[in-house]
Amino acid sequence: MPLSVFGIVLFAALLHASWNAIVKGAPDKLLTTILVASSAAAISALALPFLAQPARESWPFLATSAVLQVGYYLLVARAYRGADMSQAYPLMRGTAPLIVALVSSFWLGEILSPAALAGVALICGGVLSLALAGRGTNVQGLRAALLNAVVIASYTLVDGAGVRASGAPAAYTLWLTLLSGVPLLAWVLAARWRTFLPYARAHLGLGVVGGFGTLTSYGLALWAMTHAPVAVIAALRETSILFATAIAAVFLKEKLTPSRIAAACLIAAGAVVLRLK
Secondary structure, eight states, X not given: OOHHHHHHHHHHHHHHHHHHHHHHHSSOXXXXXXXXXXHHHHHHHHHGGGSOOOOGGGHHHHHHXXXXXXXXXXXXXXXXXXXXXXXXXXXXXXXXXXXXXXXXXXXXXXXXXXXXXXXXXXXXXXXXXXXXXXXXXXXXXXXXXXXXXXXXXXXXXXXXXXXXXXXXXXHHHHHHXXXXXXXXXXXXXXXXXXXXXXXXXXXXXXXXXXXXXXXXXHHHHHHHHTTSOHHHHHHHHTTHHHHHHHHXXXXXXXXXXXXXXXXXXXXXXXXXXXXXX
């Protein structure tokens, strides 16, 4: 994998962990998630007129992924209401690349080399061991995290095919963000506008920062999928767990145990293998 692609995916991983930390640390997980998605949609709407548009062949993928993304945002909020970020985040993000690696050979015709498979396995093993090391966590929160892993794998596969068909990774990302953010905003304005509007005014800064983070993070990952196998990028992107674990320990005051440190080393080893393969 070219060093430039490798570095960009790592930066995307940092951004992804950061916006998830914003949601986890916020007083209302659901409203913050919707505020983040709405902010990203607003940024996308402002930028889209200046870009070439995705090819017609990519629009069915866009529509499918937008529906999955709405479910993803709702499940993120649900998982973080009951589970620690340092456990729910790895469970969501670590299970998804395994599913992608298993399905991508059939869905996208990508056959991974033994070295790539080893790198994917190391990253996923480290990520899942972080989640399984937790104790005493809300079961419903972990169930939401596992269900979200299936959703993440699904939209990753759909977008891997869609962004390649689009011929315009940036515009594809912006349309996806807009199409998934608008339904969430419409729902919250219809169902909880009395709560959401004051909340949005008070936490607008967090929403904008998180919106920029999720938009840029996924946009960079989609761009990378046009230069490398989807399963490899999906796994490498989960080095975000390293950043998420550090953020959870430093800013959210979650305990960093020896088992979590060992798991982080596995993830780092997997990233090195993917870089050198």
